[in-house]
Amino acid sequence: MKVIVAGLPKTGTKSMNAALSQLGFVVYDFLEHTVLTQDEYVDILHKGWSTEDFRRMYQDVDAVVDVPACFFWDEIHKAFPDAKIILTLRENEDIWWNSMQKQLEVNDRFISKLAGVFSPTYRRAKTILNFTGVLLFGCPFTQPFLKNAECNAELAKKGYRSHNAYVMSTAPKDQLLICKCSEGWKPLCEFLELPTPDCPFPHKNIHASLPQELEDHPIAMQIMNETLHSLIKVAVVTGVLTYCSIKYGPITTIQAMYGQTKGLLQTLMIPFSSVV
Structure with missing residues (x-):
């Protein structure tokens, strides 16, 4: 220094x-x-x-x-x-x-x-x-x-x-x-x-x-790329949820999301359950 x-x-x-x-x-x-x-x-x-x-x-x-x-x-x-x-x-x-x-x-x-x-x-x-x-x-x-x-x-x-x-x-x-x-x-x-x-x-x-x-600073570019990628993911998820809500109805879509989330959480808990 x-x-x-x-x-x-x-x-x-x-x-x-x-x-x-x-x-x-x-x-x-x-x-x-x-x-x-x-x-x-x-x-x-x-x-x-x-x-x-x-x-x-x-x-x-x-x-x-x-x-x-x-x-x-x-x-x-x-x-x-x-x-x-x-x-x-x-x-x-x-x-x-x-x-x-x-x-x-x-x-x-x-x-x-x-x-x-x-x-x-x-x-x-x-x-x-x-x-x-x-x-x-x-x-x-x-x-x-x-x-x-x-x-x-x-x-x-x-x-x-x-x-x-x-x-x-x-x-x-x-x-x-x-x-x-x-x-x-x-x-x-x-x-x-x-x-x-x-x-x-x-x-x-x-x-x-x-x-x-x-704008050309590598760290600033990293931040903007992270922001862009996250926004694309949000847009894709929003689009899928919108499509499913229109085709199957919002209640059915929410129930399906709940079931998927619950199943994923249960899967993640298996290693802890087996240890206990």
């Missing part, structure tokens, strides 16, 4: 991910955290953690950005004390909150709701995201299927202030860079002691455009 980005979501974390990747770092963002280290974070959030947990999780990773890693930046730094810390900020907390609110609204779009129901990978990822959202801002990052995003703006901004103040007062001064992505390559490359790329600094997730930007 070489770089820990401690900045909260919507402070330029996607731009910083792109910049660090362009500089040659292997970066874990929220998708990698919540999917590739999913089991570890479920245990961490529900049971606690040790420094060795984070060392094992990120031993082959160069940099981490976004949730839940930004919440655990200090614990990750204990595991990798030589890593440099970057605190990304917005111009002020109101601009940050307006951007955060747009992202929460995007997270509540219909396709995201479907993925939250029909993708096993995304369902578990949501558990981690929402747990961290409550810890940081007092509200989850995603909402149930029929519920829209709700978050207390003042509580969220208080969380923003508290998090930033804690990083600035706790991180080793000689290992900390406080920056805004609008400042471009210069402060980042000087801090990391790397040459400045001959291209514009990347700017990502502008106006909460993250879903479009992640």
Whole structure:
């Protein structure tokens, strides 16, 4: 681990991910955290953690950005004390909150709701995201299927202030860079002691455009494939049940389903019955 980005979501974390990747770092963002280290974070959030947990999780990773890693930046730094810390900020907390609110609204779009129901990978990822959202801002990052995003703006901004103040007062001064992505390559490359790329600094997730930007990401594709396959299965079952209901009547169809389900359960119980 070489770089820990401690900045909260919507402070330029996607731009910083792109910049660090362009500089040659292997970066874990929220998708990698919540999917590739999913089991570890479920245990961490529900049971606690040790420094060795984070060392094992990120031993082959160069940099981490976004949730839940930004919440655990200090614990990750204990595991990798030589890593440099970057605190990304917005111009002020109101601009940050307006951007955060747009992202929460995007997270509540219909396709995201479907993925939250029909993708096993995304369902578990949501558990981690929402747990961290409550810890940081007092509200989850995603909402149930029929519920829209709700978050207390003042509580969220208080969380923003508290998090930033804690990083600035706790991180080793000689290992900390406080920056805004609008400042471009210069402060980042000087801090990391790397040459400045001959291209514009990347700017990502502008106006909460993250879903479009992640369309080709392998983990996002996995989530969408799971969602599509589950929807196809639901459509097939619904079609069969509709056909049977029309041809044989709904009562006969329900009785047949009950009989099949009962028979399957009895079959599954045979090994237990024989042991008893």
